[in-house]
Amino acid sequence: MSSNSVPAKNFRPEIQALRALAVLLVVAYHLEPGLLPGGYIGVDIFFVISGFLITGHLLREAQRTATVNLPAFFAARARRILPAALVVIAAVVGGSLLLLPRTQWQELGIQRSPPRSRCRTGCWRPTRSTTWPPTRRRGRCSILVAGR
Incomplete structure (x- = not known):
């Protein structure tokens, strides 16, 4: 790292707040589309912010190591995202089996x-x-x- 570069912060509360706002826009839109007709714009906002964060991460790695290890990058994303996704899938399937009548199980x-x-x-x-x-x-x- 050169002496004139600014050290990267791992957590940026202002960016996390924007991501939370984007998610809330989408959730509000799905709950009542007439209430917030443009709420789907939250998806675009979320992807732009995520792209900004990912690009910054990859650029810092390229500056630090002079290369980018994409398999390691994607493995880290999978380790972070897959456990939560599997918990959500298990909760939905389990909740469906508990709450839906047996006659509707085949429709899951x-x-x-x-x-x-x-x-x-x-x-x-x-x-x-x-x-x-x-x-x-x-x-x-x-x-x-x-x-x-």
């Missing part, structure tokens, strides 16, 4: 209808059909229907 993991936010913001409308994808109906969003 099969999405039969579009997500709530897609129903409320897109042109998909629920139908009586249980097939996927649902059919589009002509209406206020008919501009997206093929043939118009």
Whole structure:
């Protein structure tokens, strides 16, 4: 490290606050899309901030070692993310098995209808059909229907 470079801080509270705000925007959008119509912008904000942090990490490694070890980088990400992801998957499956009737167990993991936010913001409308994808109906969003 050269004498004129600034040491990198491992934790940046201002950036973590922005990431938390981005996540809250997405959660609020999914809970009630009409309340915060542009809430999906939180996904873009989150990815930009994450890209900034990852780029900084890789640049510091390149300055320190004159190389970037991508397998080690991805292994570190997997060690950080996979345990939490596995806990969430186990909790969802366990909660589903405890809360859903036995007759619906075979449906676990099969999405039969579009997500709530897609129903409320897109042109998909629920139908009586249980097939996927649902059919589009002509209406206020008919501009997206093929043939118009």
